[in-house]
Amino acid sequence: MSLFLPKLSCKKDIDDVIKGVAEKVVVLRFGRDEDSVCLQLDEILSKTAHDLSNMASIYIVDVDKAPIYTRYFDISYIPSTVFFFNGQHMKVDYGSPDHTKFVGSFKTKQDFMDLIEVIYRGAMRGKMIVQSPIDPQNIPKYDLLYHGI
């Protein structure tokens, strides 16, 4: 749990942030405050938030507070990080099965900063999907859950 990052506690807050933040990457961290990996990720996010303040606005969302977004974004593992730019969802090709969100924690602060920069530059060039700059070894591996498969 981070005391330094703004928290969004209902769907309307999330809507306002996604719609209202202009020309910046919106980072939404879906997770729970007491989860250990979430705590790791929050540490990285809060330490880099100031340096990235020109490129990104970072927000923390509790998965239980906004169930409709949890369903809409298919969040099955926490923490999951979703990126938006000017109200548009930004996809990133991490080399993992899921392009829509980053699942798990970043290994270093620099990984996260590189990712934000790549997303920002890509969005400025009109790219809706960008290639992840993070070393594939540093991306946590997981299996997508399919019900019944």
Next chain:
Amino acid sequence: MGAHYCSVCRQTTFTGKAHIFGKNHQSRLRVVLLKFLEKVKEARRTLKKPLVEKFDCTQHRETFWCYCCGLEIERHSTDGNMTVLYGGLIEHMSTPEHRKNTHKFWWDNKADPKLRDKVIIPEEETERFKVEVAKVLDSFVEKEDEFIKQQADYIRAQEKHRQEVLQSLLERDAETELFNGPNGTDVCAEASVSSQLASHGSDQHVGSSFVDTMAEVKWASTGQNLTFIGYQDSSSSGNVHTGAVPPWLQDDPQEGTSGATVHPEIGPSLQEFHKHKEQEKLRKLPPNRVGANFDHSSHTDANWLPSFGRVWNSGRRWQSRRQFRQEEGQKNRQKRKREHGTNGSKKTKPAEHQTTSANT
């Protein structure tokens, strides 16, 4: 035989004493003494009857040249408020130095000894003069006080007159207010008016309103056959007599809105400027960036969802939103169908639908 400067002729002579006896010197000395004696005579006239005047810096700062002592002396004596005319001259004439210098001057210039005593004023005469001056000063101060009192009275009277005029104006206002009152409740005023009415014999107005009767009485008393259109009530806004704002300077409520549009603020407002600055900043950004024409301030309802491309979604991103809406609707329907609780976990259910949609 050395050089000798003659102060009367204002020239240096080398003839010694001969110059003094010369015709030139004697005639000049006569002129000088004539002027000098003229002044002294004037002063002597006030010796018996001193004159005291209010101090006037343009007139009472005069000096005179005493030929005998070779000094410039104040003609009048003053203390800044009052002036004793020729006081300074008389005082100087009675000093022993002046007496000595006068004797010397007369001897040096061989002037007429008969005139000598005229420029010397004896001590006892000066004493007498001083006593006289004291008396005159007292009376002068008294006179001044009286004058000041008169001035004060005059000012007071003026002030009183002004107050009276003001009071009369205020009273007139009060009267008009009284007349404009709902019933004209002043009984004695009504009585007086009714008595006037009776005297004029126009008793057909007794039942009408008080204001009308009052006006009628006025017009009847003037004896003119003019049409009375009614008393104009101006107690709330005032009229020309009470110094109210004239109608052409007042804001017309009908023109108020149009006037504001006709005379807008010159130049751009601060808000417009900020907006323009914001747009200038945006113009530097690439025009084809993601969500370039996304309307950040658009109002949306509670069911709004952002664009989101789901994992198994093929096609455009907004299709995943539509798909999600369909799933939600289906789930709700399913929920309503099987209320006994065989529905699976929330997380896995959308994935199930996704797989089906991906397969199709």
